[in-house]
Structure formats: structure tokens, C-alpha cells
Amino acid sequence: MDTSLICPRFESAISILSQRWTGLIIYQLLSGPQRFSQLTESIGISGRLLSERLKNLEANGLVTRTVYPETPVRIEYQLTEKGIALKPVMDEIQNWSQAWVKPVETK
Amino acid sequence: MDTSLICPRFESAISILSQRWTGLIIYQLLSGPQRFSQLTESIGISGRLLSERLKNLEANGLVTRTVYPETPVRIEYQLTEKGIALKPVMDEIQNWSQAWVKPVETK
DNA sequence: TATCATAAGTTACATAAAGTAACTGAATGG
DNA sequence: CCATTCAGTTACTTTATGTAACTTATGATA
Numbered sequence: 222m223d224t225s226l227i228c229p230r231f232e233s234a235i236s237i238l239s240q241r242w243t244g245l246i247i248y249q250l251l252s253g254p255q256r257f258s259q260l261t262e263s264i265g266i267s268g269r270l271l272s273e274r275l276k277n278l279e280a281n282g283l284v285t286r287t288v289y290p291e292t293p294v295r296i297e298y299q300l301t302e303k304g305i306a307l308k309p310v311m312d313e314i315q316n317w318s319q320a321w322v323k324p325v326e327t328k
Numbered sequence: 329m330d331t332s333l334i335c336p337r338f339e340s341a342i343s344i345l346s347q348r349w350t351g352l353i354i355y356q357l358l359s360g361p362q363r364f365s366q367l368t369e370s371i372g373i374s375g376r377l378l379s380e381r382l383k384n385l386e387a388n389g390l391v392t393r394t395v396y397p398e399t400p401v402r403i404e405y406q407l408t409e410k411g412i413a414l415k416p417v418m419d420e421i422q423n424w425s426q427a428w429v430k431p432v433e434t435k
Numbered sequence: 436t437a438t439c440a441t442a443a444g445t446t447a448c449a450t451a452a453a454g455t456a457a458c459t460g461a462a463t464g465g
Numbered sequence: 466c467c468a469t470t471c472a473g474t475t476a477c478t479t480t481a482t483g484t485a486a487c488t489t490a491t492g493a494t495a
Binding site for chain 2: 315
């Protein structure tokens, strides 16, 4: 049941960002378009979940998928304007982490 | 396995914020100390998970728990300085949601 | 004293999401 | 035709989340 009193837009935003891995995917894509295998390696996510997350981000209009029919095929994911607009959020998370997270604490 | 190439502090921050409910809990507590039952109602989280999340936030130094031995007992949760420092992050999420999230989209 | 009410959890169990590793499909080079 | 490479998908196990009933502590009420 959802009896929340919080602004629905804010909740929607949080529900995207609080999904595991999506924050890191967006963070990575902020440095430019990347292909599937690059993302799995840099983030440490499995193909199964990366595939699921990217579909979701595409459906939410944050990411576009471009196929380059080379050999072997190259597929690049990049942020839309809506996705790039999350940069200030990521910047603030970065600021906070530099100021408050000790290098050791992992969880 | 974690073969990530991302800054460990940033990853740590993201791992806290990308845990379901923690963002909303912090957001709620930014408007002042609140008790357990208030949080369950405003957020729409179950007691089981709220309890677990608050313990976690306490362990991470984001929240403090204060017992007021009244009748019935009152227990208030409030953000530490470290927790309050997340306000800019929440503000940016708010900004983004106002600019980019359509009122309808729920997921 | 016995019973009741209330806040703040906890426990036990069902369902959903995430982790893992092997597999598939398309395209081309040998 | 066989091997290789990228981009996924499938089948299965483990972990996290949801739900609802239960517990504990404290004082109020009969």
C-alpha cells in the first residue's frame, strides 16, 4: 500500500535512483557513450542486470541505444538530455562522499 | 566480485543512497526529527524495514536515536551533521524531478 | 492488583529481486 | 564449416523485501 505523503515526482525520481546499479550506470555514462561490455567491466554488474537496467532507463527516457553494424557489432548507450540533467545530482553525491565518507567504510 | 574502477568513496555513497527507502528516510528527516511511527506513515514503509534501515543509518553515522521515557515512550530519530550534509543532494533530486518527471509516470 | 492501551519494535513466513554461470544468435575471418 | 567476438538471454541459487501477527515496556484505568 502506498499512503505516502511525499511529492509524487520526487518519489518517482527517487525510485529510479534508488534502484540498485542505476546510479552507477548514469554516473558512468556521464563521461560519454559506452558500450555494453565497457559498462559491465567498469561497474562490476552482470550482463543480466545491466541489460534489465538499460531497458528500464531507455523506457524512462534517460538513455538511448545505438547499433553500429560493424564486426563484431558495436552497441553504444548514451544519456539523453533528461539523463544528462542528473549531473548536478551526481556532482552533489560526489561532493558529499569526498567530505564525509572515510576511505575505509565499504558498506 | 568487485572489479569496479569507480572512486570507492563515491561507490560507498551510492551504495547507501541506492538502498531502497534510505533516500526517502533521509528526505523526511531533513524536515526535522521524527518518531518511528511518523516515518512509517509518511513514507509507507513497513516496521520491519524501517527498523533495519534506521539501524543501518545509525551505524553509518547519518542518524541518531533518542529515547524520551514518557508514556508511552517516545523515540525520535534525527539526522547528524553528516546526514544533514545530504541536503544538497536531495535538493538536486527535487530540482530534477520538477524539471523532468511527468506527474503521471510512477515507475 | 489486574487489565488495558500505546509506541516501538521483532518474528515467521511468502514473494520478488539480484547474483552466477552457462548458453544463444548474428556477423565475419580463416 | 569452424572459430571468434559482442551483446545479450536462460535457468537456477541466494538475498532482499513485503505482510501480518506477535512481543516488550510503561503507565493509565477499573
